[in-house]
Amino acid sequence: MSAPLTCEGLARSFGGVKAVQGVSLALPAGAVTALVGPNGAGKTTVFNLITGNLKADEGTAQIRGRPIIGLKPWQVARLGVARSFQDLRLFTQMNVRDNVLAATERGAWFWQGGDKRARLAAAEAAMEATGLTALAEARAVDLAYAERKFLSMARILAAGADIWLLDEPASGLDLSSRLRFGQLLKDARARGVAICLIEHNLDVVVDLADRIAFLDRGLVLAEGAPKEIMNDPKLAAIYFGDRSHEVAA
Amino acid sequence: MIAYFSNLATLVAIFGILAVTLNFMVGFAGIFSVAHAVFFGLGAYAGAQIALTVAPNPFLACAVAALIAGVLSLCLALPALRVRGEYFVAASLGLQMVALTLFSEVKSLTGGIGGLTNIPRPQIFGMEVGVLPLALLALGLLLWAIHAMANGSFGRTLKAIRDAESAAEAMGKPVAVAKALAVAFACAGAGVAGALFALHMSFVNVESFTLDQSVLVMAMVIVGGTGTLFGPLVGAVLLLSLPSALSFLTFIPPTEVGSVQQIIYGLAMTLLMVFRPAGLLGDQNKGKSHA
Numbered sequence: 001m002s003a004p005l006t007c008e009g010l011a012r013s014f015g016g017v018k019a020v021q022g023v024s025l026a027l028p029a030g031a032v033t034a035l036v037g038p039n040g041a042g043k044t045t046v047f048n049l050i051t052g053n054l055k056a057d058e059g060t061a062q063i064r065g066r067p068i069i070g071l072k073p074w075q076v077a078r079l080g081v082a083r084s085f086q087d088l089r090l091f092t093q094m095n096v097r098d099n100v101l102a103a104t105e106r107g108a109w110f111w112q113g114g115d116k117r118a119r120l121a122a123a124e125a126a127m128e129a130t131g132l133t134a135l136a137e138a139r140a141v142d143l144a145y146a147e148r149k150f151l152s153m154a155r156i157l158a159a160g161a162d163i164w165l166l167d168e169p170a171s172g173l174d175l176s177s178r179l180r181f182g183q184l185l186k187d188a189r190a191r192g193v194a195i196c197l198i199e200h201n202l203d204v205v206v207d208l209a210d211r212i213a214f215l216d217r218g219l220v221l222a223e224g225a226p227k228e229i230m231n232d233p234k235l236a237a238i239y240f241g242d243r244s245h246e247v248a249a
Numbered sequence: 250m251i252a253y254f255s256n257l258a259t260l261v262a263i264f265g266i267l268a269v270t271l272n273f274m275v276g277f278a279g280i281f282s283v284a285h286a287v288f289f290g291l292g293a294y295a296g297a298q299i300a301l302t303v304a305p306n307p308f309l310a311c312a313v314a315a316l317i318a319g320v321l322s323l324c325l326a327l328p329a330l331r332v333r334g335e336y337f338v339a340a341s342l343g344l345q346m347v348a349l350t351l352f353s354e355v356k357s358l359t360g361g362i363g364g365l366t367n368i369p370r371p372q373i374f375g376m377e378v379g380v381l382p383l384a385l386l387a388l389g390l391l392l393w394a395i396h397a398m399a400n401g402s403f404g405r406t407l408k409a410i411r412d413a414e415s416a417a418e419a420m421g422k423p424v425a426v427a428k429a430l431a432v433a434f435a436c437a438g439a440g441v442a443g444a445l446f447a448l449h450m451s452f453v454n455v456e457s458f459t460l461d462q463s464v465l466v467m468a469m470v471i472v473g474g475t476g477t478l479f480g481p482l483v484g485a486v487l488l489l490s491l492p493s494a495l496s497f498l499t500f501i502p503p504t505e506v507g508s509v510q511q512i513i514y515g516l517a518m519t520l521l522m523v524f525r526p527a528g529l530l531g532d533q534n535k536g537k538s539h540a
Contacts, residue, residue, distance in 0.1 A: 091408060108422050
């Protein structure tokens with residue numbers, strides 16, 4: 001499998017805190033890679049370094065061979081990266097349709113180039129896939145929690161990107177919503193999208209991930225198949241906050 | 250009496266332009282500027298200089314005023330790209346102070362404290378024309394342009410930036426370009442209002458472009474309703490008509506009209522914020538969640 005996005009030795013410190021230390025990753029096309037680890041492991045910081053929201057102290061990242069460190073977030077997005085946020089960051093006072101349409105419009109000028117009908121069709125298809133068509137005129141701020149989560153996914157879908165960075169997209173969803181969300185990801189994977197998922201719900205991770213990278217304190221401690229990672233007692237202990245083995249060592 | 254109402258209507262149309270253009274920045278792009286009077290002033294001085302030194306052609310005066318105000322709006326756009334919210338308000342306040350000093354000191358262009366006088370009446374093909382129809386025409390065109398932009402992709406981009414700037418950027422939108430364009434458009438509109446003001450009054454000086462003026466225009470936007478098309482216009486009508494209406498109340502001594510006006514303004518603003526916090530024409534559910 002080719003990897004449209006690769007990063008090598010990414011590092012970032014905040015004052016004396018080393019948030020990310022030499023993280024290397026490859027996101028293959030048509031595969032789901034999960035970033036797993038306890039809170040504060042540096043997972044979201046890795047996303048922010050890739051998307052240009054934070055500047056890396058060290059390391060490189062490339063999209064289809066093109067270096068992206070130093071690019072602005074909008075420039076990285078235009079190379080085919082779509083991301084979601086833990087806190088969703090919906091356009092709260094806009095309705096659902098405009099939220100999704102906005103994801104199809106990249107120009108900042110008074111007008112958009114390209115095919116307007118194609119953009120409208122992409123937005124409608126994204127709303128249909130996420131079950132939001134009936135809520136197209138509702139303001140984002142008025143949606144229920146699960147609907148907001150799906151609106152965030154609809155924006156990702158409509159953007160037409162082939163690299164998805166999803167930050168806790170399934171947190172707080174009930175079982176049926178989680179299954180619908182899982183199907184969206186499986187469909188995207190089948191289309192060849194490279195997906196990177198930060199997720200604390202291990203059931204979701206096991207169900208969807210092809211590979212897992214386990215982060216702790218900014219380091220990738222292990223990388224491999226879900227079963228391999230999930231069955232490692234040391235990683236499980238770190239994940240659940242038990243660091244007694246470190247004291248023993 | 251006709252001249253009185255014609256003058257009032259002209260001022261309402263000119264301040265209507267100021268209010269709807271400021272609303273474009275505040276209501277759609279979320280850029281809270283308290284320096285709109287600076288660009289009103291730039292437009293007024295530019296329009297006056299064109300009328301005094303080139304020709305009293307209102308279209309030429311408005312075009313030059315829009316160009317100068319639009320280009321110099323970069324002074325406002327630059328801080329808007331770096332800071333948001335109350336920090337930007339402070340930055341625009343600084344710009345207002347600096348500009349006011351420059352207006353007073355650059356006497357060769359502005360006439361200093363004394364201002365520019367004897368600005369000729371506007372003429373088209375040698376015929377003198379009133380400023381009222383020109384101001385109404387400009388206001389109508391601006392309202393049409395704002396309506397078209399607000400309902401199109403540019404308006405969506407600005408509203409997206411207002412609601413969640415980082416998410417808009419993550420969608421591939423160059424936020425800096427969109428903000429700079431919004432500021433340039435709004436300030437160019439203020440420049441047009443300034444040129445019309447200079448041609449209407451035949452005299453401009455720094456007193457018309459103070460912080461008080463910027464705050465008055467902001468009050469028009471808030472009273473009418475931010476992010477609405479006609480709200481700021483309603484705000485302009487109300488806030489400019491009030492002093493005139495009070496002058497008709499004969500039981501208020503002329504010397505006290507100013508104080509009574511301030512009391513009424515204060516009371517009206519307080520009641521408005523309690524009962525219609527989104528402005529007279531604003532969506533009262535704005536900012537609230539019903540989920």
